[in-house]
Amino acid sequence: SYVLTQPPSVSVAPGKTARFTCGGNNIGSKNVHWYQQKPGQAPLLVIYYDTDRPSGIPERFSGSNSGNTATLTISRVEAGDEADYFCQLWDGSSDQPVFGGGTKLTVL
Amino acid sequence: EVQLVQSGAEVKKPGESLKISCKGSGYMFTRYWIAWVRQMPGKGLEWMGIIYPGDSDTRYSPSFQGQVTISADKSISAAYLQWSSLKASDTAMYYCAIRLGSSSSTPFDYWGQGTQVTVSS
Numbered sequence: 627s628y629v630l631t632q633p634p635s636v637s638v639a640p641g642k643t644a645r646f647t648c649g650g651n652n653i654g655s656k657n658v659h660w661y662q663q664k665p666g667q668a669p670l671l672v673i674y675y676d677t678d679r680p681s682g683i684p685e686r687f688s689g690s691n692s693g694n695t696a697t698l699t700i701s702r703v704e705a706g707d708e709a710d711y712f713c714q715l716w717d718g719s720s721d722q723p724v725f726g727g728g729t730k731l732t733v734l
Numbered sequence: 735e736v737q738l739v740q741s742g743a744e745v746k747k748p749g750e751s752l753k754i755s756c757k758g759s760g761y762m763f764t765r766y767w768i769a770w771v772r773q774m775p776g777k778g779l780e781w782m783g784i785i786y787p788g789d790s791d792t793r794y795s796p797s798f799q800g801q802v803t804i805s806a807d808k809s810i811s812a813a814y815l816q817w818s819s820l821k822a823s824d825t826a827m828y829y830c831a832i833r834l835g836s837s838s839s840t841p842f843d844y845w846g847q848g849t850q851v852t853v854s855s
Contacts, residue, residue, distance in 0.1 A: 659841035668846065671843055
């Protein structure tokens with residue numbers, strides 16, 4: 627089945643830019659979604675269809691997808707952005723959704 | 735307002751059965767797929783299966799096929815996840831989530847608050 631690879635952790639200082647990668651074979655041809663999960667909370671959709679933001683998600687959150695890597699970018703990182711971030715797509719070959727292992731954001 | 739409200743935390747012994755629920759409101763319950771997702775302690779998200787409440791069409795992840803049963807009762811806008819014989823390894827947080835789109839590639843737009851299941855002798 628399709629595998630999505632995410633680095634386990636990312637650390638960034640407040641006000642800087644955090645980038646989260648999600649690697650997969652020819653992932654650029656698929657629709658990738660990103661979820662934020664804060665401690666003790668359910669996941670929250672922050673980016674869908676590679677680049678779109680649901681209402682209520684700050685413009686600081688953006689996404690891109692090309693080649694073998696999809697990327698979630700958070701600009702002007704705040705302490706409140708500390709969370710785990712998961713990428714997800716639908717794998718047509720196995721006809722099921724697939725999640726990446728998640729990346730933990732630490733705000734220094 | 736779309737809401738998914740899950741049943742409360744459960745503590746069970748190995749071998750016991752369990753059925754947890756997810757009640758939807760604020761949208762047309764029968765028209766959208768509801769998924770169940772497992773999160774073991776300190777781990778990532780694992781898709782278990784999905785059901786279309788309109789006709790109870792159900793799909794399972796191969797990893798969970800035969801281990802759990804997913805069902806729905808459209809008369810009360812509820813979806814269920816059940817085990818016939820729990821194991822300690824079933825200890826996890828379980829989330830329901832809905833896809834408010836017709837395509838399989840649609841994201842999971844809304845999530846329930848989660849149900850913690852603890853299995854211990």
